[in-house]
Amino acid sequence: xxxxxxxxxxxxxxxxxxxxxxxxxxxxxxxxxxxxxxxxxxxxxxxxxxxxxxxxxxxxxxxxxxxxxxxxxxxxxxxxxxxxxxxxxxxxx
Numbered sequence: 001x002x003x004x005x006x007x008x009x010x011x012x013x014x015x016x017x018x019x020x021x022x023x024x025x026x027x028x029x030x031x032x033x034x035x036x037x038x039x040x041x042x043x044x045x046x047x048x049x050x051x052x053x054x055x056x057x058x059x060x061x062x063x064x065x066x067x068x069x070x071x072x073x074x075x076x077x078x079x080x081x082x083x084x085x086x087x088x089x090x091x092x093x
Contacts, residue, residue: 014022026036057065075083 022037023033026033029036031039
């Protein structure tokens with residue numbers, strides 16, 4: 001017996017005009033309206049998540065970032081002490 005698929009229900013009130021548009025679009029693609037709406041919502045959700053998670057830099061910012069990676073500044077005394085302290089903490093565990 002196959003494993004049960006966990007699902008959730010989504011309901012939305014939409015105008016009659018939008019309902020007709022969705023129905024026509026689904027028919028044009030040879031899909032059920034549910035399949036059409038689920039695919040469209042999934043695509044929109046994925047795009048929204050990607051837009052929120054991707055950091056976009058201007059060309060100048062990209063060049064500055066690349067330069068910092070290629071020629072990093074020397075560590076400050078405070079950073080050197082922090083690394084030394086971290087090393088001591090890790091050796092005692």
